[in-house]
Amino acid sequence: MIIKDHYAEHNFMVVVAIVCIIFAVYFGYCYLDLHHETYEYERISVAIWVPIGAILCYILNIVFGLGSVLAAGIVGFLASFSPVLNSQSNYLKQLPTVIYCGAFVGMSSAQITPSIGFVIAAGVITGLLYMLSKNLFLGIGGKLGALAFAGVIIVSLIHWLYVY
16 A cells, blocks of 8 residues: 555556565465474473563663664674584574564563563563464564564553453
8 A cells, every 4th residue: 555655656566566466475375385284382491581582672671771673682692692602502502593582572662561570471471472383484584573572462461451
């Protein structure tokens, strides 16, 4: 709709662009291996790092006032060095992704996440969602952000139902 409004005179180009996008999505769905026969869970020892990343990012964002993007960048940057501690450890190789998922939870503004308890709850819910979605959405960008969004929305809904 944004493209259509911007190019009101050239509606033909908008239709061509939309048709191209539809074909790209269709062929991507047909030819990418997004369907999985087995269903696996992530270990809880890995998923426990989601709330830790959320707390670290929240503290840098709200308490130190660095801003959400810089706070998430710092947490992700520091998490990226965890495999260096022991290059043979498969466990440490999984941590940067999980901690960065938690950083997305901690990026929320103070109006959305009013307290550290809220961030911990959202981090725990996001960690549970991360555990359940181990082999879902492979090859599709945005999985970590979508999981963090879902965790924050679920806790916000519970908070809203409890308050009202």
